[in-house]
Amino acid sequence: MRGGCDVTAFSTNPDKEAEAHELGANHFVNSRDPKALEQVANSFDLILSTVNADLDWGIYVNALRPKGRLHFVGVVPNAIPAQAFPLIAGQKSLSGSPLGSPTTTAKMLDFAARHGIAPVTEMFEFSQVNEALEHLEAGKARYRIVLKP
Ligand SMILES: NC(=O)c1ccc[n+]([C@@H]2O[C@H](COP(=O)([O-])OP(=O)(O)OC[C@H]3O[C@@H](n4cnc5c(N)ncnc54)[C@H](OP(=O)(O)O)[C@@H]3O)[C@@H](O)[C@H]2O)c1
Incomplete structure (x- = not known):
């Protein structure tokens, strides 16, 4: 419960x-x-x-x-x-x-x-945006991807 x-x-x-x-x-x-x-x-x-x-x-x-x-x-x-x-x-x-x-x-x-509830995120450098999108499209994101400027 x-x-x-x-x-x-x-x-x-x-x-x-x-x-x-x-x-x-x-x-x-x-x-x-x-x-x-x-x-x-x-x-x-x-x-x-x-x-x-x-x-x-x-x-x-x-x-x-x-x-x-x-x-x-x-x-x-x-x-x-x-x-x-x-x-x-x-x-x-x-x-x-x-x-x-x-x-x-x-x-x-x-x-x-x-x-104390926080989102579960994964950080990617902005320059890795294509890798981040591949990660997302492969259903591997846990759970929100954040791009660092
Ligand atoms: N009501 C509102 O005000 C509001 C606000 C923002 C967004 N939305 C809507 O909320 C929805 C979800 O957005 P999101 O950003 O959370 O998307 P998301 O991260 O892609 O999450 C959607 C989840 O649905 C499940 N799913 C995807 N395809 C499926 C399929 N074929 N069969 C069964 N489950 C499937 C997947 O969960 P599993 O991998 O765990 O199966 C996926 O992680 C979108 O339609 C968005 O437009 C509504």
Whole structure:
């Protein structure tokens, strides 16, 4: 339990499992493993989607408990198809939200400072921008790349 929540990290990359636990996740699901997704059916009050790709969203609606919510902050390229019946029968919701206002962002930074929460970054010299892009495109970035001037 983290802050009263039981947190599950979803990732396509099993190499991130140990890191997800270090960062506070209680459980890890390989989102490319159909069996692992089936096993978490009816499990979550909230799923927060940060992906920028089209997925089979019905599986994620199925992974919600009754009255659960699938919330989008990641911008997926295409429309999100959803069957009405599982939403109606389970009283489930789909929703989204943008970045916070300057006030909300300031509150978030205060919260992060108070609890010692810092981003995980990798530094590259600006002259290594091509190497940094290759590293990013290979899915190896952990987790944000910062270019040093
Ligand atoms: N709501 C807002 O106000 C707001 C603000 C900023 C950004 N965004 C949006 O948020 C999204 C994420 O941005 P980001 O900078 O965090 O991108 P990012 O670093 O590329 O992260 C996206 C993650 O999605 C996962 N992913 C990528 N392709 C996938 C696929 N085919 N299937 C399943 N998972 C996949 C990957 O995680 P794994 O490697 O762990 O699988 C990847 O690390 C973008 O769409 C961006 O436009 C929204």
